[in-house]
Amino acid sequence: MFHAAETFRSLADPTRLRIIALLRAMELSVGELAQVLGQSQPRVSRHVKILIDAGLAERRKEGSWVFLSVGESGRVAPLFALLDRWTESYGEDPWTVADAARLAAVRADRAAAAVRYFARHAADWDELRSLHVGEAEVEAAIARALADRAVGRLVDIGTGTGRMIELFGRDAEQALGIDRSPDMLRVARAKLAEAGLEAELRQGDMYALPLPSASADTVIIHQVLHYAQQPAAAVSEAARLLAPGGRLLIVDFAPHDREELRARDAHARLGFADEAMLKWLEAAGLQGRVVEHLQGGELTVTIWAGEQSEARLKVVA
Structure with missing residues (x-):
């Protein structure tokens, strides 16, 4: 069972708060998080482990990649409600705005990878569809x-x-x-x-x-x-x-x-x-x-x- 004190202790570092905000927007790999945060993967992994131990994030292995998402709704919903209220009262944190811009780049990279994949396989799929x-x-x-x-x-x-x-x-x-x-x-x-x-x-x-x-x-x-x-x-x-x-x-x-x-x-x-x-x-x-x-x-x-x-x-x- 997790208590409020443990939750807030896990968020004491601003980077971990940024990670939670990013995972709220979309599921990300450790490498993608490092790209957005401008930090090394080992450092991001250490932050992620603390969030996972607190139940605020979850990890899932997919081939050689590890993807991260927010924890169960009951655990993170009160935190997000607090963050939303804080934003309404005091405006967005500058880091949040900058992270959102870099997150758009991650989305663009994913889209480009999808286009390349389709280009490699388009001929086979088109022949089968015909x-x-x-x-x-x-x-x-x-x-x-x-x-x-x-x-x-x-x-x-x-x-x-x-x-x-x-x-x-x-x-x-x-x-x-x-x-x-x-x-x-x-x-x-x-x-x-x-x-x-x-x-x-x-x-x-x-x-x-x-x-x-x-x-x-x-x-x-x-x-x-x-x-x-x-x-x-x-x-x-x-x-x-x-x-x-x-x-x-x-x-x-x-x-x-x-x-x-x-x-x-x-x-x-x-x-x-x-x-x-x-x-x-x-x-x-x-x-x-x-x-x-x-x-x-x-x-x-x-x-x-x-x-x-x-x-x-x-x-x-």
């Missing part, structure tokens, strides 16, 4: 599939560039994207920041998601399952996240014979038959259905949905 119906049509179909109820707590598995969060995150109570690739998470982070969207992004494996059971109302697996060596296990793990009444939406290809996608793009599965997908959803304790087949090219995109069965809802209740 094989199936347009993305706008697919996204419209996903929106229709989600339109019958509130999105609630959204989890996007294999978030990639964060597109599903970009589309549906504004309607969610909270949005969280998970991806195995640190590179893709950095792209998503830049894109979502540019769109003005607040979402949590975590590195994780679709077979062992770093989330508790019953923590999501809507789970999306968009064009990810064809990379899975064990798709049934991935579906089961996604279903574990669903709270009572939650739903899982899977978007992927119907069966096809484009063998080059296996060799060139690392597709482990050449699409999925409805029967197989519905069987996996049922085995995961969900009532599965085929939402829509989207034809319009050599590849057909299918949307499947799974919802908790009545029996499972009763057990949970």
